[in-house]
Amino acid sequence: MIRTVLTALALVASTGAAAHSFWLQPEDHTPAAGEEVLIEFKVGDAGDVKDWGLYWERIASLRLYSPDGVVDQQRAVRTTAADEVGSAVVSIRGEGTHILAFESNPSFSDLEAERFNRYVDHEGLRGIAADRILRGTTDENGTELYARRAKTLLQVGERHTRNATRAIGHVLEIVPLQNPFSLEPGEPLDLQVFFRGEPLEGAMLSAVPLGVTAKYQTFLTSADGVVRVAAPGENPTLYSVVWGVPAPNDARAEYFTIFASLTVASE
16 A cells, blocks of 8 residues: 655745756646647746756757657757757647656766755755765765756646556656546645655655745655645646765766656646
């Protein structure tokens, strides 16, 4: 039996998304068959949302997972230029639920000790915190390689397909256990978090409606990696999670961290 954590922790921010969130923001989560959909790439801290710099060297993959297969979407990318915000324009022909998924290449970060410790504490990165205590490095800078993993759900027509509830294999991934488009706003929605293909216990998942001034809630995943949230209402909702581990075999940094997100909407 899936054991869910039903109680939200009392951690809130005044506006916007949780710190360091990155997500895909479709112009429309429910396009008609064959309609072109603009996808924006967003990054933000609480109250400070920006367009992400979409450059070729940052892109590892952009794929559309449909009920009948997977299609590469890198040709749909319009990279950031001096006078143009980076975006993608995708077209979906078949009915059903579709997953648009993005992976970035790693970037490097070097933060002074106090700032790095605050970041680790804020994101609930227990493995990194324990490692720094064990090695006696809490007074030293923290270095990490970090990468982005983002998914958004798109619904074409009235056919709610089961592929929306299956993992696609991201190293850190949020998977809905019910198809969100089949739920009424406010109904329970179970989300399962996986790290390297295994359910992740004790990760801090945040949820915030997009497009409105709203507080975000945080939840801790159960032993099965599950949290229970409310299905999105009129506005799309951003769910995000961060996880990091020591990187003893990589000379570039002490830790490797993944930022994962899922954006969904109701019909």
